[in-house]
Every structure is written in structure tokens, then in C-alpha cells.
Amino acid sequence: QVQLVESGGGLVQAGGSLRLSCAASLRTFSNYAMGWFRQAPGKEREFVAAISRTGISTHYEDSVKGRFTISRDNAKNTVYLQMNSLKPEDTAVYYCAAPGVPVPFPPSKYTYWGQGTQVTVSS
Numbered sequence: 612q613v614q615l616v617e618s619g620g621g622l623v624q625a626g627g628s629l630r631l632s633c634a635a636s637l638r639t640f641s642n643y644a645m646g647w648f649r650q651a652p653g654k655e656r657e658f659v660a661a662i663s664r665t666g667i668s669t670h671y672e673d674s675v676k677g678r679f680t681i682s683r684d685n686a687k688n689t690v691y692l693q694m695n696s697l698k699p700e701d702t703a704v705y706y707c708a709a710p711g712v713p714v715p716f717p718p719s720k721y722t723y724w725g726q727g728t729q730v731t732v733s734s
Contacts (some may be wrong), residue, residue, distance in 0.1 A: 613637055613723045615707045620728030623697055627732070631692040633707030633725060641665075641685040642713040646721055647692045649703035649730075656706070660692060663716040670717045675701075697732045704729050 619631040637643055644663050650656040660681040661670045669681050680693040690707060704727040711722030 613709070615709060615723055615725035617705065617707050617725045617728040620705060620730045622731045622733065625697060625699055625732055625734050627697050628693070628695045629697065629730060631694065631705055631707075631728060631730075633690045633692075635688045635690070635707070635709060637688065637709060637723075639713075640688040643709050644714065644716045644718050645681075645683060645690040646708045646718065647681060647690075648706045648708055648721075649701075650706070650727075651700075651703040654703075659705070661717045662690060664713065668716050694730070697730075699732045699734045702730060702732050 614636040616634045623629055642664055646661040647659040648656050649659050659672050659675055660679055662681045662683055666683050678696045683690040706727045707725040708721035709723040710718040
């Protein structure tokens with residue numbers, strides 16, 4: 612049973628920062644690319660960022676480039692999302708995700724999802 616557990620969400624003022632963490636129970640975590648997604652109220656879930664299994668390659672949605680940084684620690688089976696210069700439009704539930712099997716980066720499909728962590732940015 613694969614589990615992804617996010618943490619680190621909260622309420623922050625515009626311009627502030629948060630760091631999200633996702634602890635994964637994947638047996639061979641270092642073989643999997645990982646991703647972050649978000650879903651705002653009344654909107655579809657959207658891609659935010661992805662990182663290759665080694666951490667060398669990353670990919671970002673245009674609106675977060677230069678503000679968000681995805682990273683990973685394979686020794687801790689954890690992926691992070693550092694969010695700086697937060698804006699009210701970043702308010703959403705943020706989800707960590709993993710593909711079902713190791714695939715080339717970036718993954719086109721994600722199978723495993725966490726429960727999400729709420730990020731609220733006040734203006």
C-alpha cells in the first residue's frame with residue numbers, strides 16, 4: 612500500500628513563504644519521479660511542479676516559475692515544495708503525487724496521491 616502524506620500547509624500573507632513536505636512509503640522511492648499538484652475551489656486540479664528520480668531535472672507550471680522550488684531527499688523518501696513570494700491566487704489544496712511505476716521524466720500519468728494540504732494566502 613503506497614502512502615503519500617503531505618504536511619506544511621497553512622495560512623500566510625501575500626509575499627510570504629511556505630515549505631510543503633511529502634513523505635512517501637514507496638519501497639524504491641529513488642526510482643520514481645514525483646510531482647506536486649494543486650486544486651483551488653471551483654477549479655480543476657492543475658500541475659505545479661515535478662522532479663526526476665535523481666533530482667537533476669525539474670519542471671514547473673509557468674505561473675510558479677522563479678517562485679517555487681521542488682526538491683527531494685531520497686534518503687528520507689521525501690519530496691519538498693518551497694513556495695516563496697506567495698500570491699492569493701496560489702490558495703489551493705496542494706497534493707503530492709507519484710506515477711504507478713517508474714517512467715521517463717516527466718511522467719504523463721500519476722497514480723498515487725496524497726490527501727492534500729491546504730495553503731491559504733491572504734492579501
